[in-house]
Amino acid sequence: MMTTVSELTPLKRIVDFLSSNSDVRKDIFWIPAIWNVCGYREILEEREGEIKVAAFDFFARHLKYIEGASAAYSKGEAANLDESIIYSSLLRYSTAWDYDHDGEIESGTFLRMMLLLPLLKEMGVNILYVLPVTRYSQMHLKGDIGSPYAVQSLFELDPNLHDELLEGMEQLTIHDEFAALVEACHLLDIRVTVDFIPRVTARNSEVILEHPDWVYWMRKDAFDSFRLPHIPELAPFEECTPDKVETVYRSKETAPFLEQFSQPPNVLNPQLWSRLQERAKETGEEILTLVENEMGITTSPAHSDWVNDTQPIWTDITFLRLYHDFAPHTKSLIKPDQAPYVLFDTIKCNYYPAERPNRELWDYLINAIHFNLDTYGIDGFRIDIGHVLPIPLLEEIFGTIKAKRPGALLISEDLFNRNHRKAAKSGYNIMLGSGWNVMTEITKENLLSYIRDLPELEIHIFACAETADTPRITSRGGVGLARMIGVFNGFLPNAIPFIATGFELNEEQPMNCGLGDNTNGAEVPRAFFNEMTMNWKNAEPMIPLLAALHACKQRWLELLKPDNFFVAESPENVLIYGYRKGDEALVGCFNLSSEQSVILDTAAWIQSSEPYYVAIDSAFGSPGIGERLERVSLAPNQALILTTHR
Numbered sequence: 001m002m003t004t005v006s007e008l009t010p011l012k013r014i015v016d017f018l019s020s021n022s023d024v025r026k027d028i029f030w031i032p033a034i035w036n037v038c039g040y041r042e043i044l045e046e047r048e049g050e051i052k053v054a055a056f057d058f059f060a061r062h063l064k065y066i067e068g069a070s071a072a073y074s075k076g077e078a079a080n081l082d083e084s085i086i087y088s089s090l091l092r093y094s095t096a097w098d099y100d101h102d103g104e105i106e107s108g109t110f111l112r113m114m115l116l117l118p119l120l121k122e123m124g125v126n127i128l129y130v131l132p133v134t135r136y137s138q139m140h141l142k143g144d145i146g147s148p149y150a151v152q153s154l155f156e157l158d159p160n161l162h163d164e165l166l167e168g169m170e171q172l173t174i175h176d177e178f179a180a181l182v183e184a185c186h187l188l189d190i191r192v193t194v195d196f197i198p199r200v201t202a203r204n205s206e207v208i209l210e211h212p213d214w215v216y217w218m219r220k221d222a223f224d225s226f227r228l229p230h231i232p233e234l235a236p237f238e239e240c241t242p243d244k245v246e247t248v249y250r251s252k253e254t255a256p257f258l259e260q261f262s263q264p265p266n267v268l269n270p271q272l273w274s275r276l277q278e279r280a281k282e283t284g285e286e287i288l289t290l291v292e293n294e295m296g297i298t299t300s301p302a303h304s305d306w307v308n309d310t311q312p313i314w315t316d317i318t319f320l321r322l323y324h325d326f327a328p329h330t331k332s333l334i335k336p337d338q339a340p341y342v343l344f345d346t347i348k349c350n351y352y353p354a355e356r357p358n359r360e361l362w363d364y365l366i367n368a369i370h371f372n373l374d375t376y377g378i379d380g381f382r383i384d385i386g387h388v389l390p391i392p393l394l395e396e397i398f399g400t401i402k403a404k405r406p407g408a409l410l411i412s413e414d415l416f417n418r419n420h421r422k423a424a425k426s427g428y429n430i431m432l433g434s435g436w437n438v439m440t441e442i443t444k445e446n447l448l449s450y451i452r453d454l455p456e457l458e459i460h461i462f463a464c465a466e467t468a469d470t471p472r473i474t475s476r477g478g479v480g481l482a483r484m485i486g487v488f489n490g491f492l493p494n495a496i497p498f499i500a501t502g503f504e505l506n507e508e509q510p511m512n513c514g515l516g517d518n519t520n521g522a523e524v525p526r527a528f529f530n531e532m533t534m535n536w537k538n539a540e541p542m543i544p545l546l547a548a549l550h551a552c553k554q555r556w557l558e559l560l561k562p563d564n565f566f567v568a569e570s571p572e573n574v575l576i577y578g579y580r581k582g583d584e585a586l587v588g589c590f591n592l593s594s595e596q597s598v599i600l601d602t603a604a605w606i607q608s609s610e611p612y613y614v615a616i617d618s619a620f621g622s623p624g625i626g627e628r629l630e631r632v633s634l635a636p637n638q639a640l641i642l643t644t645h646r
Helices: 010-020 055-072 110-122 174-187 220-225 242-250 254-258 270-283 287-295 359-376 391-404 417-426 444-452 474-488 543-555
Strands: 028-032 045-047 050-054 086-089 127-130 191-196 200-202 217-219 297-299 317-319 380-383 409-412 460-463 495-500 565-568 574-581 584-591 598-600 613-617 632-634 639-643
Touching (some): 010 174, 050 055, 086 110, 110 543, 174 191, 191 359, 217 220, 242 254, 287 297, 359 391, 380 391, 391 417, 444 565, 444 574, 474 543, 474 584, 474 639, 574 598, 584 632, 632 639
Parallel strands (some): 086 127, 086 495, 127 191, 380 409, 460 495
Antiparallel strands (some): 028 050, 217 297, 574 584, 584 639, 598 632, 613 639
């Protein structure tokens, strides 16, 4: 029986389209030479780390290469987190490039992200964590292209992620393009998780037109001066725990802050709202602009839930109003006629739930979960600021996901290892954790305190020195430090090596600096808000080192168990950890100094009759891999992994 086009998977349809048009369509692309993993030979020109190719022919060949490589992978039902590696991608940024050399950067797309998949497999990646790909707001832009977290619709995709090469494909939607990427990942045994944003939305979110009371409103004339109340009675960056709530509300700046909020437009003036609503539907005008101009109110910006946090206000997003009423603890602390508002405590619906859930909004969020699972075939979610969601809503979200994907990956954004039991109990199986914070200042004391607690964790954490929300590790100490810390994070117990897109290229420009900012407020380009490319022409990327780390870890998986973990005595500015069972051992030695070399006394940790060999060396082009160890000498910021077998 013949297979019709409509019966083919989205990926197969794309492969057939590209192949059948490769002799007709002569689109020419310049791409980074490092992307040519498929061994494409019909290169038209090559220069300075780039190759010129016939786009249709190259893409068709590359996708067929992925199909052929699929046979090498087992494609089990669930990812083994002990041997997992996560790659985090902002799709529009990871493959952004000047493809036609016209001086303009073109956005990455779902199709072009497939070019990176073989490289990800070289590094051992089996989880692709995709930052938001939903349609985001073009109003109140941060930077020149806006933040992907200013989600305007949970059911539509960013149109910039559609690929122009696929123009002319009948009945292929942008949703099919994303589904094809997920399918290609699955062929290579890569699970796909996406950012799900249930607590905030764009200030001109699509929900406002029908449900203005699903968000928070304020006087427009107060917007430009809007800032959080400073609470001098409390320390910088304090969590708003129940013992601090009354202090927050009684503090001098809180009452004026609350007075800036307004009732939603349908409550403030129902008749005028109805007229503006009908006008927006008829003319296509922006409903938020109409409300601002005619009613003098606007959606309030979002902000941190930490007291005395120095982060700027998030002017492109607003909080979703998950309850119709106020939480009981506020009744004696606010005026009887207080408009719906957001403060440090009210963000945290996990600690401070109200009594009347906004059931229609909760159903909207649950439907978005169904939509993602059914439409794209993804394997899990990172729940954005999920730790502040109402516990019943979070349980409902998890129940929905697990009913469809029993082995789903569920990633918590919780920033502190100390909350590991709480995150695990909530239903998460991975959490961000403390590594990014510990490694903003790489000292022996910080790292020792961090790693000694890892064997006891009840959930896997990210092993990383940078995330999409932090400055790059290279900006803190250069490439040598980045390579050393990449090795350090490769073998930690209960920790999954995490590669923020660009780390493999020693990228220096951040995606964002919301956490651990070291820019002193400088207006540096950031991929969350600006059109940027990564350094794909870097002649000395970290990819070979990351591939070697993966291969080494795979060989020693049976040894790398928390019960076998140890931390050894070591001199100043040197850290040594490892795993030992019987005569088998793997030991990591790390010189944290950027200036001083060191020679180590190995007696403290060589407790085996077996010799040790160099398995990994963070230094460039190390000639000593596989050699038997006679003594340990570490250059500044050098890492060695030593094993009892070659």
